[in-house]
Amino acid sequence: MKLKAFLFLSFLFITTNYSKENISIIPKPLKLEISSGEFVFNQSTKIWIDPGKEMETLGNYFTDFINHKTGLKLLATWKMTQDIPKSLVRIEFKNDFKNDEAYSLSIKPNVIKISAKTGAGIFYAFQTLFQLFSPNERQNKIQCLNIYDEPRFQWRGAHLDVCRHFFPIEFVKKYIDILSMYKMNRFHWHLTEDQGWRIEIKKYPKLTEIGAWRKDINGNLYGGFYTQEQIKDVIEYAKKKYITIIPEIEMPGHSVAALSAYPELSCSGGPFEVETNWGIFKDVFCAGNDSTFNFLQNILSEVIDLFPSDIIHIGGDEVPKDRWKECLKCQLRMKTENLKDEHELQSYFIHRIEKFVNSKGKKIIGWDEILEGGLAPNALVMSWRGVSGGIAAAKEKHYVVMSPGTHCYFDHYQALQNEPKAIGGYTSLEKVYSYEPIPSELNDDEAKYILGAQANLWTEYIETTDHVEYMLLPRLIALSEVVWSDKNSKNLDDFLSRIKKHYDLLISKNINFRIPTPLQDENEILFSNETKVVFNKPIENSKIFFTIDGTEPTTNSIVYKEPLVIENDLLIKAKTFLPNGKSSSVSTVQFSKIDSTFNGIFYKYFEGVFDSIPNFSNLKPTREGKIYKLNLRELKPEKESFAVSISGYINIEKDDNYKFYLSSDDGSKLLINNKILIDNDGSHSLREMTNSIFLTKGKVPFEIQYFNKWGSSNLKLEFETSDSKRKSISANMLLSN
Ligand code: ACM
Ligand code: ZN
Numbered sequence: 001m002k003l004k005a006f007l008f009l010s011f012l013f014i015t016t017n018y019s020k021e022n023i024s025i026i027p028k029p030l031k032l033e034i035s036s037g038e039f040v041f042n043q044s045t046k047i048w049i050d051p052g053k054e055m056e057t058l059g060n061y062f063t064d065f066i067n068h069k070t071g072l073k074l075l076a077t078w079k080m081t082q083d084i085p086k087s088l089v090r091i092e093f094k095n096d097f098k099n100d101e102a103y104s105l106s107i108k109p110n111v112i113k114i115s116a117k118t119g120a121g122i123f124y125a126f127q128t129l130f131q132l133f134s135p136n137e138r139q140n141k142i143q144c145l146n147i148y149d150e151p152r153f154q155w156r157g158a159h160l161d162v163c164r165h166f167f168p169i170e171f172v173k174k175y176i177d178i179l180s181m182y183k184m185n186r187f188h189w190h191l192t193e194d195q196g197w198r199i200e201i202k203k204y205p206k207l208t209e210i211g212a213w214r215k216d217i218n219g220n221l222y223g224g225f226y227t228q229e230q231i232k233d234v235i236e237y238a239k240k241k242y243i244t245i246i247p248e249i250e251m252p253g254h255s256v257a258a259l260s261a262y263p264e265l266s267c268s269g270g271p272f273e274v275e276t277n278w279g280i281f282k283d284v285f286c287a288g289n290d291s292t293f294n295f296l297q298n299i300l301s302e303v304i305d306l307f308p309s310d311i312i313h314i315g316g317d318e319v320p321k322d323r324w325k326e327c328l329k330c331q332l333r334m335k336t337e338n339l340k341d342e343h344e345l346q347s348y349f350i351h352r353i354e355k356f357v358n359s360k361g362k363k364i365i366g367w368d369e370i371l372e373g374g375l376a377p378n379a380l381v382m383s384w385r386g387v388s389g390g391i392a393a394a395k396e397k398h399y400v401v402m403s404p405g406t407h408c409y410f411d412h413y414q415a416l417q418n419e420p421k422a423i424g425g426y427t428s429l430e431k432v433y434s435y436e437p438i439p440s441e442l443n444d445d446e447a448k449y450i451l452g453a454q455a456n457l458w459t460e461y462i463e464t465t466d467h468v469e470y471m472l473l474p475r476l477i478a479l480s481e482v483v484w485s486d487k488n489s490k491n492l493d494d495f496l497s498r499i500k501k502h503y504d505l506l507i508s509k510n511i512n513f514r515i516p517t518p519l520q521d522e523n524e525i526l527f528s529n530e531t532k533v534v535f536n537k538p539i540e541n542s543k544i545f546f547t548i549d550g551t552e553p554t555t556n557s558i559v560y561k562e563p564l565v566i567e568n569d570l571l572i573k574a575k576t577f578l579p580n581g582k583s584s585s586v587s588t589v590q591f592s593k594i595d596s597t598f599n600g601i602f603y604k605y606f607e608g609v610f611d612s613i614p615n616f617s618n619l620k621p622t623r624e625g626k627i628y629k630l631n632l633r634e635l636k637p638e639k640e641s642f643a644v645s646i647s648g649y650i651n652i653e654k655d656d657n658y659k660f661y662l663s664s665d666d667g668s669k670l671l672i673n674n675k676i677l678i679d680n681d682g683s684h685s686l687r688e689m690t691n692s693i694f695l696t697k698g699k700v701p702f703e704i705q706y707f708n709k710w711g712s713s714n715l716k717l718e719f720e721t722s723d724s725k726r727k728s729i730s731a732n733m734l735l736s737n
Helices: 054-069 119-130 169-181 227-242 254-262 290-306 322-326 328-336 342-357 390-393 431-435 465-472 475-484 492-508
Strands: 004-005 030-038 046-049 088-093 105-108 110-115 141-149 155-161 186-190 213-215 219-225 244-251 311-315 361-366 381-382 400-402 449-456 524-527 529-534 543-547 564-567 570-577 586-595 601-607 623-627 642-652 656-663 666-671 676-682 685-697 698-708 714-720
Touching: 030 676, 046 054, 054 088, 054 119, 054 290, 110 119, 119 141, 119 169, 155 475, 169 186, 169 465, 186 449, 227 244, 244 290, 290 311, 290 342, 311 342, 322 328, 322 342, 322 492, 328 342, 342 361, 381 390, 390 400, 390 475, 431 475, 431 492, 449 475, 465 475, 475 492, 656 666, 656 676, 656 698, 666 685, 676 685, 698 714
Parallel strands: 046 088, 088 110, 155 186, 155 449, 186 244, 244 311, 311 361, 361 381, 381 400, 400 449, 524 586
Antiparallel strands: 004 564, 030 141, 105 110, 105 141, 213 219, 529 564, 543 570, 570 586, 601 623, 601 642, 642 698, 656 685, 656 714, 666 676, 666 698
């Protein structure tokens, strides 16, 4: 093995000069012109605002920030003098903006002018201006420029599930702070679930006395809820940040916590306990019982009185129909209402709730299941099972918020390796950035019904506030640009260069985030002669340490200075370390040199829903061909449900005992010399199995069989020998014949 590294010292120049590169505003403004010079805040700078309560609040918010950044104690006043001050910040309402959230920001050497039609516009101008300051240092000068800016979409949302895990009110405020920094304007507060009811309802105290608490596996009570006073406080707080809170009260499903308090509203009568497991549960509100509707309407009345939002989320997702099929009352309801099946009963349920909510002057939004059995007349739809629900609703002229699992589910993994346990999926920062909320299936008229997009953060596997922040960031920053900025200005490289400053901003505000890893998100990279390995260093003051002996990098490992040139196989493990002691997860990449004999291995791909590995000899593959690395990504499965056979030869270097490890989600089998060595079949989550075999030097035929029924798909084959550590089968050990 030969490793050529250029180990010259590189010096970091810290510059206080302004250049276009220093302007790292996210989301990117619609029009931005940098001009020469800078505005200097000083003792005699005047802050002139329009009269009025809202402007006064905004003015104080602005001067607090300036005080924090410059140390200057300036006052916002509307008492203007005849003489124009030498140093002036003028903040004013102007009517000549078409978009309510638009603003203009002009910074000249003697005057900063901020104008907008509404407080929201002024607030967004501030967020932009704040980003012109260094995150860490005191600074009293900012670059001269001209900005005109307005959002592309009116719904720029993020959701938080406080039911699977409960988070304190202070954290909910911090979450709102983070959203507001990026000009997001909707907070979707998921308040009720099978595993916990989190909002005080005065008329039904048992909802929180009983429904807010579950027994954990040790029998301890876990839970919590927000009082209406606390909720009012959060609503006020959010209002100052121009964020509307959309409360979600789930019905008719995801309601075991409510039913544990009021079992008489179920079909069976119970009893129930607040759920401790994750999933979809069959006990739902009885749709045949008028008391159910009275109960939910009374709850919604309190919710509507509390929340100023003109839209209330009523859930509607994942409603098993099992109990309704067995329930006399539900069946009777179907008969009297002339409903042909239980989907129509669900539709009846939502229609009836909608009618009530509409009578209170509000609208409902629901998950895309509310399309089934017929959409309620005025309902909005939140498209989460992909985009098809959103497309269908927009074609029916219903407003839509896009939050497809593929791009907007922030409970999914952010990278393919070494991430904390998540629910599944793979939604990287780049993937979020690539999201386009308007599906190409819609014409211009239909596209008008897409209000915007939203991130959803479910917390089954997220127990701490630190972990919530980790899952939210940096992905939310990418989403903010998707929903705010001009589609045509999108540029990933430009975004990735601008986001660097934002990592420093998050650090300075004590907000946790996923620290980017130094290497590409790949298990194996193939090269032929030599390759240059350039480590990714997205955070200015971070350091990268790496190893080439398979051990975990620490701050005692090799420090990265220059790109490495490698000419032979090399396993690199690398980590980013921040000055505050935090570090990224490990990048583990096998660099494999391939020569002219390298010819890949065979695969056969079968679409279909299987419960175990099918008999491939009886099936015709959907497609077949060659792959060059042993992993599922190489196969580019188009569907969630599929099976695959991968076969060829492993080049065994020496006679030895080989211990293989096969892990998969769902099932898999390893065949060596045409005999099953490991049988890890069946529908299951990630599970590893192992077995050993003595192999002699030379080519050994192998086959891996695998299937995925639903959810995340995973397959990994590793081995160890008497003198080598456990490692994956690299591409240059594989042969097709
Ligand atoms: C959902 O993710 N069940 C809306
Ligand atoms: Zn029933």
